[in-house]
Amino acid sequence: MSKQLGVDSAKLNVLAPNSSQSTITWIMEGEKTPQSAPEVVPLSTTFTPPSLVIASLIAALKNSKSRGNTFLLVGPPDAGKTSILSQLAYSQTLPTQTSMQINSAVVSISSDKSIRVVDIPGHARLRNQFEEYLPETKVVGFVVDASTISRNAPAVAEHLHHILHALTSLPPSQQLPLLVILAHKADLFKSTSSSNTSTSALAITRVKAILERELEKRRVSQSGGINVEGLGEDGERGGMGGLECGEKEGSSFKFDEWEGGDVVFLGTSITPANSDEKSASEGSLESLWECLAENM
Numbered sequence: 001m002s003k004q005l006g007v008d009s010a011k012l013n014v015l016a017p018n019s020s021q022s023t024i025t026w027i028m029e030g031e032k033t034p035q036s037a038p039e040v041v042p043l044s045t046t047f048t049p050p051s052l053v054i055a056s057l058i059a060a061l062k063n064s065k066s067r068g069n070t071f072l073l074v075g076p077p078d079a080g081k082t083s084i085l086s087q088l089a090y091s092q093t094l095p096t097q098t099s100m101q102i103n104s105a106v107v108s109i110s111s112d113k114s115i116r117v118v119d120i121p122g123h124a125r126l127r128n129q130f131e132e133y134l135p136e137t138k139v140v141g142f143v144v145d146a147s148t149i150s151r152n153a154p155a156v157a158e159h160l161h162h163i164l165h166a167l168t169s170l171p172p173s174q175q176l177p178l179l180v181i182l183a184h185k186a187d188l189f190k191s192t193s194s195s196n197t198s199t200s201a202l203a204i205t206r207v208k209a210i211l212e213r214e215l216e217k218r219r220v221s222q223s224g225g226i227n228v229e230g231l232g233e234d235g236e237r238g239g240m241g242g243l244e245c246g247e248k249e250g251s252s253f254k255f256d257e258w259e260g261g262d263v264v265f266l267g268t269s270i271t272p273a274n275s276d277e278k279s280a281s282e283g284s285l286e287s288l289w290e291c292l293a294e295n296m
Contacts, residue, residue, distance in 0.1 A: 068136065068137070068138040068175070068296075069114075069115050069116055069136070069138065069296065070115065070116045070117075070118055070133055070136045070137045070138060071107075071115055071116070071117045071118070071137070071138070071139045071141060071292060071296065072118050072120065072130055072133055072134075072137045072139070072140045072141065072177070073085060073117065073118065073119045073120065073141050073143060074120045074122070074127065074130050074140060074141070074142055074143070074159075074163060075122055075141075075142050075143035075144060075156075075159065075182075076122045076143075076144070076145070076152070076155065076156050076159050077098050077099075077121070077122035077123060078098060078122075078145065079122065079143040079144055079145045079184060080143055080145060080184045080185060080270065081099070081119045081120075081122070081143045082099050082103060082119050083270050084119075084141075084143065084182070084184070084268070084270070084285065084288075085103055085104075085105060085117050085119045087270055087285055088105070088107045088117055088285065088288075088289075089105035089106075089107050089117065090105075093270050098121075098122075098123075099119065099121045099122075100121055100123065100126065101121065102118060102119065102120060102121065102129060103118070103119040104116060104117060104118045104119065105117050109289070109292050109293050109296060110293060113296070115292065115296050116136075118133055120133075122159070127159065127162070128162070130163070130166070131166055134166065134167075134170065134174075134177065135174065137177045138175075138177055138178065138295065138296055139177055139178045139180055139291070139292065139295055139296060140163065140167070140177045140178070140179050140180065141180045141181075141182055141288075142160055142163055142179065142180070142181045142182065143182045143184050144156060144181065144182065144183055144184060144207050144211075145184055145185050146183040146184060146185055146186055146188070146189065146203035146204075146206060146207050146267075147185045147188040147189070149206070149207055149210050149211075150206075150210060153210050153211075153213075153214050154214055154217075156211070156214070157210075157211055157214030157215050157217075157218060158218070160181075160211060160215070161215065161218055161240060161242060161243065162240070163179070163242075164179075164215075164242030164243060164258075164260060165240040165241055165242035166242075167179065167242065167260050167261075168241060168242045168244070168259070168260045169241070169242070176260065176261050178261070178262065178264065178295050179260070179261065179262075179263045179264070180263075180264045180265075180266060180288075180291060181207065181208075181211070181255075181263060181264070181265050181266070182266050182267075182268050182288065183200070183203035183204045183206070183207040183208075183265060183266065183267045183268070184203075184268050184269060185203075185269050186199050186200045186202070186203035186204075186267040186268060186269045187199060187269035187271065188269075189202045189203050189206075198267070199267070200266075200267025200268070200269075200287070201267060202267075203267045204265045204266070204267045207265070208255065208265055211255075212252070212253055212254060212255060215243055215253045216252045216253040218243065219243040219253050222240075222243075242260065244258070244259040244260075245257040245258055245259060246259075264291060266287045266288055266291060267287065268284070268285050268287065268288055269284060269285075270285070271284050
């Protein structure tokens with residue numbers, strides 16, 4: 001979070017009168033002929049245009065050091081963003097409902113580092129508010145309900161497309177935030193007894209495959225001008241970018257080849273307090289904590 005730099009006006013107002021008063025007192029007590037009064041240089045002549053430019057650059061550099069401490073939670077409604085926020089901030093799951101306003105909290109990830117977690121509503125008319133927070137964001141977490149994505153895959157992919165477009169549209173001077181896709185509610189997946197695959201890994205595999213399939217449909221639709229039914233919601237912006245991958249002939253959209261940077265997939269869930277030890281180890285926010293500690 002950027003800090004505003006400025007001159008302490010209160011100190012200036014006190015120091016100027018005191019310095020003038022001490023000079024007058026010295027002349028009167030010494031009963032000497034007053035010497036020529038010290039020249040008072042107007043502030044306007046002190047801060048020339050070059051010096052103002054230098055001061056602005058210094059302020060910008062100092063401000064930049066305090067940026068990049070925001071973890072931005074985005075994603076469709078009812079994916080579990082607010083539950084993740086409350087678990088990170090308060091170590092407990094608070095009763096939640098579909099958010100219609102931005103929620104935020106300061107979270108300590110180590111003994112000497114705190115971050116700001118911001119939860120953006122997933123409603124179509126509110127979700128674009130995330131763009132206001134990108135300049136101070138270091139990690140973007142796109143939360144997906146892994147247990148229901150097969151039923152609303154086009155809408156989820158359309159929402160993610162907005163995120164990808166915004167990230168790839170950032171100015172070159174701004175560092176690209178890390179994109180983390182959270183396959184949330186992974187604890188709802190049941191691992192077969194014959195497989196050692198964890199529920200988190202199953203959730204990640206499912207979410208990644210479905211999103212790549214739907215984003216490829218969107219890419220083909222845009223490049224060929226084909227109208228694919230059910231690709232998005234009303235009010236969607238046309239001609240969005242952000243889906244560029246390795247342009248090999250016949251290649252489809254793959255997160256591993258996305259030109260916008262690295263994409264990390266994590267399987268997460270909010271584990272109830274009365275759950276057994278096995279489900280607590282497989283379904284939790286432990287992997288998210290580790291990711292934030294490493295990248296924030």
